[in-house]
Amino acid sequence: QVQLVESGGGLVQAGGSLRLSCAASGRSFRLYTVGWFRQAPGKAREFVAAMTWSGGTYYAESVKGRFTISRNNIQNTVALQMNSLKPEDTAVYYCALGETRGIHTTPNEYDVWGQGTQVTVSS
Secondary structure (H helix, E strand, C coil): CCEEEEECCEEEECCCCEEEEEEEECCCCCCCEEEEEEECCCCCCEEEEEECCCCCEEECCCCCCCEEEEEECCCCEEEEEECCCCHHHCEEEEEEEECCCCCCCCHHHCCEECCCEEEEEEC
């Protein structure tokens, strides 16, 4: 059973940067698709970014050019570098693993979730 733990959230001013990390334990996630989602109060969980086992990436339009997803299959970690942050990026951010290959953009395509980390961007 793989477990995920996110870290790196916090409070930042608009225009600033944060780097989120997600550590996987239990077994290697080398062949999994990894993704980041976010959920703001009163809103549905939404897709942010994903990376396949082979390194293919996909981003939501709202973060394209500002966020970068990366993974380290040796250390079993996933990162989300967030630059030029906006108040509308405020949400709880979740990392997730999908056991089937390919890019996945909906929550039900992922099998394992972390507990989330809060990101707050002040104006």
